[in-house]
Amino acid sequence: MLDQIRDLYQEVVFDHNRNPRNFRVMEDANRTVEGFNPLCGDRITLYVKIDDAGVIRDVSFQGSGCAISTASASLMTEIVRNMHESEAHALFETFHRIATGKDDAVNLEELGKLAVLAGVRAYPARVKCATLAWHSLEAALENQETTVTTE
Amino acid sequence: MNTAPAAVPAFDVARIRKDFPILGQQVHGKPLVYLDNAATAQKPKAVLDCIAKVYTEDYANVHRGVHTLSQRATELFEGAREKVQRHLNARHSHEIVFTRGTTEAINLVAQSYGRPRFKAGDEILITAMEHHSNIVPWQMLCEQTGAVLKVVPIDRTGTLELDRFEALLSNRTRLLAVAHMSNALGTINPVETLIEQAHRRGVPVLVDGAQAIPHMAVDVQALDCDFYAFSGHKLYGPAGIGILYGKEELLNKMPPYQGGGDMIRRVTFEKTEYNTLPYKFEAGTPSIVDAIALGAAIDYVNGIGMETIAGHEQRLLAYATEQALRIPGLELFGQAAEKGAILSFTLHRIHPHDIGTILDHLGIAIRAGHHCAMPVMDFFGIPATARASFGLYNTFEEVDALIAGIHKVIEVFG
Ligand SMILES: Cc1ncc(COP(=O)(O)O)c(C=O)c1O
Numbered sequence: 001m002l003d004q005i006r007d008l009y010q011e012v013v014f015d016h017n018r019n020p021r022n023f024r025v026m027e028d029a030n031r032t033v034e035g036f037n038p039l040c041g042d043r044i045t046l047y048v049k050i051d052d053a054g055v056i057r058d059v060s061f062q063g064s065g066c067a068i069s070t071a072s073a074s075l076m077t078e079i080v081r082n083m084h085e086s087e088a089h090a091l092f093e094t095f096h097r098i099a100t101g102k103d104d105a106v107n108l109e110e111l112g113k114l115a116v117l118a119g120v121r122a123y124p125a126r127v128k129c130a131t132l133a134w135h136s137l138e139a140a141l142e143n144q145e146t147t148v149t150t151e
Numbered sequence: 152m153n154t155a156p157a158a159v160p161a162f163d164v165a166r167i168r169k170d171f172p173i174l175g176q177q178v179h180g181k182p183l184v185y186l187d188n189a190a191t192a193q194k195p196k197a198v199l200d201c202i203a204k205v206y207t208e209d210y211a212n213v214h215r216g217v218h219t220l221s222q223r224a225t226e227l228f229e230g231a232r233e234k235v236q237r238h239l240n241a242r243h244s245h246e247i248v249f250t251r252g253t254t255e256a257i258n259l260v261a262q263s264y265g266r267p268r269f270k271a272g273d274e275i276l277i278t279a280m281e282h283h284s285n286i287v288p289w290q291m292l293c294e295q296t297g298a299v300l301k302v303v304p305i306d307r308t309g310t311l312e313l314d315r316f317e318a319l320l321s322n323r324t325r326l327l328a329v330a331h332m333s334n335a336l337g338t339i340n341p342v343e344t345l346i347e348q349a350h351r352r353g354v355p356v357l358v359d360g361a362q363a364i365p366h367m368a369v370d371v372q373a374l375d376c377d378f379y380a381f382s383g384h385k386l387y388g389p390a391g392i393g394i395l396y397g398k399e400e401l402l403n404k405m406p407p408y409q410g411g412g413d414m415i416r417r418v419t420f421e422k423t424e425y426n427t428l429p430y431k432f433e434a435g436t437p438s439i440v441d442a443i444a445l446g447a448a449i450d451y452v453n454g455i456g457m458e459t460i461a462g463h464e465q466r467l468l469a470y471a472t473e474q475a476l477r478i479p480g481l482e483l484f485g486q487a488a489e490k491g492a493i494l495s496f497t498l499h500r501i502h503p504h505d506i507g508t509i510l511d512h513l514g515i516a517i518r519a520g521h522h523c524a525m526p527v528m529d530f531f532g533i534p535a536t537a538r539a540s541f542g543l544y545n546t547f548e549e550v551d552a553l554i555a556g557i558h559k560v561i562e563v564f565g
Contacts (some may be wrong), residue, residue: 002563040535066503
């Protein structure tokens with residue numbers, strides 16, 4: 001029975017939950033976004049440094065959330081570093097499609113390291129946990145006018 | 152033959168569970184352990200059968216037809232109102248207004264009682280443990296009238312600070328709105344004392360009884376509350392039906408909340424005469440069958456007895472609390488002396504959502520989140536809790552399953 005749950009809570013998830021990467025305030029971020037999941041009260045502050053060419057140079061986060069949302073944020077900060085914003089956006093689209101179960105022909109390879117989180121698709125109530133950090137990143141990349149700059 | 156008078160029947164929870172068909176199922180291959188009763192309670196067969204019977208045999212619109220079915224439906228509907236009246240010990244059945252639930256009942260009082268009366272600088276007093284539905288309607292009213300919301304604080308055990316309550320009760324206070332029992336902490340408030348003190352200053356009191364109503368006998372005349380609100384779905388009845396009790400003299404002075412059919416006596420395009428109580432507040436076709444089935448739910452709990460139910464749940468709570476406090480890293484939120492059957496807790500370094508998902512895999516249904524009481528979470532500096540809440544059909548074995556489940560969660564998270 002608890003084997004099933006290991007699909008959701010893989011060792012990598014536990015590892016990132018216990019020791020989240022890039023869990024820090026970024027003083028010189030040029031985009032800061034507050035992500036909030038009103039359903040469960042989880043909060044995340046995402047810091048992004050993006051250069052003029054649209055390449056994400058650094059991402060970090062702070063906040064409190066469940067293991068899924070913390071691991072997702074932690075993994076994301078590792079994965080999107082040095083990606084062009086359009087690449088990050090495309091990856092999120094793929095992840096979102098798979099996580100929300102809209103894609104029957106699941107191709108986990110497309111997801112790379114993110115594949116460890118694909119297990120959420122069996123837990124509709126937890127999809128928002130896995131996507132909170134990504135929605136925050138999307139906001140940081142898209143709504144340039146409304147994001148806070150710390151310059 | 153045994154001719155001795157029947158002894159008071161012992162509380163036979165195994166027999167009671169048979170009344171609830173939904174409880175017999177398995178979830179993830181485990182027997183369902185339903186511990187989310189504070190969110191909503193499951194329905195006994197008596198309620199399910201009542202719904203089917205009325206739709207099959209007696210259904211028509213109420214108060215409108217001369218035909219037989221309409222009269223039958225009206226009798227059942229008004230009969231349900233009388234059951235609610237007796238259950239709350241209200242003086243009159245026309246003091247019982249059918250609403251969609253607690254939320255609508257509170258909004259009705261805010262808009263119909265508060266809005267025409269309250270002025271800038273008037274104060275509305277609530278407490279720090281209210282559900283959002285006993286906060287937001289008052290905030291909306293404050294925006295509309297310029298009234299000010301004042302909040303009675305709680306202490307770390309989740310008990311209301313009574314001396315602060317006295318200090319906050321002022322000449323400007325126009326209404327006290329308070330939960331009889333907190334859904335996030337389980338605290339049972341000393342509403343009788345609060346009402347007495349408020350009345351000494353001429354302040355009317357609304358009691359949010361959403362959580363209290365399934366756990367205890369409520370006597371609105373003994374409490375002397377001015378309004379009492381509750382939802383059918385937490386009392387083992389249908390969702391979509393609720394009750395506002397209001398004192399006749401107050402309800403009479405209040406304008407209708409919504410306009411439409413049933414709430415009028417005579418309509419011309421120049422002028423409309425409103426109907427009498429309670430119809431003045433029941434515009435449109437009500438949730439007829441749900442109201443009737445709420446009556447069946449009330450009959451059901453009274454068949455067991457509210458004292459008996461309260462006793463059983465208090466024993467469950469005491470047992471669960473004792474077991475839970477032995478778990479390393481478990482913190483309990485809400486340890487008031489007077490408490491209903493709710494166990495709100497966190498585990499060290501394990502988020503309530505993760506607790507909820509893993510327990511679900513063990514067949515155990517609890518709630519994880521802020522329980523629509525974000526100010527309570529803020530007060531304790533936590534984003535959420537895991538909450539197990541008990542009902543009349545829960546067993547000691549289910550408490551054991553919960554405790555074993557929590558140990559499993561800790562094991563999985565290492
Ligand atoms: C204390 C309290 N008040 C009000 C409500 C709102 O009840 P409803 O959603 O049935 O209107 C609830 C329901 O969770 C509650 O627990």
